[in-house]
Amino acid sequence: MMATIEDLWRTAIAEVSRKPIEPNGFRLTRIHPESRFDIYAGVDESAFVLLAIGIHATPPSIATDSASLDYFRQQRLDSSWLMVLRLRKRGLEPVFGRLCQDLLDAAESVPDENTLVSLFKERLNLWKKLFQDGGDGFLQQYKIKGLIAELLVLETLVHDGMRGANETVTGWTGPLATDQDFVYSDCALEVKAIGPGAENVSISSLEQLDCRVPMHLILVTLRQAASSEPAAIGLNKLVARIEGAIAGNADALKTFKERLLEASYFEHEYYDSILFEPLSMLRYRIADAFPKLTRGMVPLGVSSATYAISLCSISDFEDGSPA
Incomplete structure (x- = not known):
């Protein structure tokens, strides 16, 4: 049975307690090794969970304006890039995991990297609404x-x-x-x-x-x-x-x-x-x-x-x- 992104997060968080991550660092695991795209689950040194997407072109700058989510870009040693979305509020992992899984499912049907980046931007803009004003992601x-x-x-x-x-x-x-x-x-x-x-x-x-x-x-x-x-x-x-x-x-x-x-x-x-x-x-x-x-x-x-x-x-x- 294929591991879910939440399974990968749980494993990564347990690993952090045994093998700490350096300050300002993070650790990633590729979610679907057979996928056409490089999409990762991960955690940072504080055990905040991440979703990261590897691309070749310079990623866009995206403002999150959220206390629960933040987004950053990082260039890798091979000159490719990571687009990283991080959950900064404990307790929202099940909600964030469901949203990330939805993105993963949608990514399987996009034709190329540019469309994947556009999909990521569109979903992030929608997700920001869920967590605005410190919300828990659920409708009232x-x-x-x-x-x-x-x-x-x-x-x-x-x-x-x-x-x-x-x-x-x-x-x-x-x-x-x-x-x-x-x-x-x-x-x-x-x-x-x-x-x-x-x-x-x-x-x-x-x-x-x-x-x-x-x-x-x-x-x-x-x-x-x-x-x-x-x-x-x-x-x-x-x-x-x-x-x-x-x-x-x-x-x-x-x-x-x-x-x-x-x-x-x-x-x-x-x-x-x-x-x-x-x-x-x-x-x-x-x-x-x-x-x-x-x-x-x-x-x-x-x-x-x-x-x-x-x-x-x-x-x-x-x-x-x-x-």
Whole structure:
């Protein structure tokens, strides 16, 4: 069985206690000897874990702006280079290991060294979001709830089959911080997760219910549930279901995984502990008479606004299922 990067780290950390590393030094082990690329697991003299990639050209400079991660470059004796990413916070090794393993898996499909460097830069920029402000890398519960709602809608759209899998997944733009969560050439969807008994839904901007194409608001009612409940679902199970549904389209699967990283999600057992039961999914037309605020409706000088819409005020706009 092939050793994981976390296995290599554990071995290297144990070795440091027996054979210390010189100050400002580090020790590396090539992860997959048969790989086309030189990618290493390692530790430094303080037993902080590393991911290093060997390349021939001078690596780019990348600012991490993180107390948990740092990046540096080092030239080797043969004039090649190492791009080194180091975890500087204890306890995050399982999270960092899962992210590094994801990078290793993605690296197997890139065609050349330049693309590998670009992949490293893209992933590092995404990973910085996970650890910003000293975070532990995991989504907070309210974000988990919101992401589950978006994924339930995406799953519904995939199974509906009105669009191809790649078009359906590419239209999921919520992780890219667009004004609406799903944007297509002929419609847009804004998804909100609410709890049972909710009386209002919160709108976070003047643009959220304002779009150049026909638009719907989709309200997904979710109740927090225990693992023993048959209808309970978490991110890991839901993501696996969607991956299975789109597995036949490589482009859709690739885009889906990238959007999940943009949403700061990666597969981890932590997400099996926060579960919800979907109770309903209702769609509402954003017609002219729909109660909303848009930029064209507020006085000059109002640059932003958040507001709440009473659910009882929009019952006349209900428009069936989201598919």
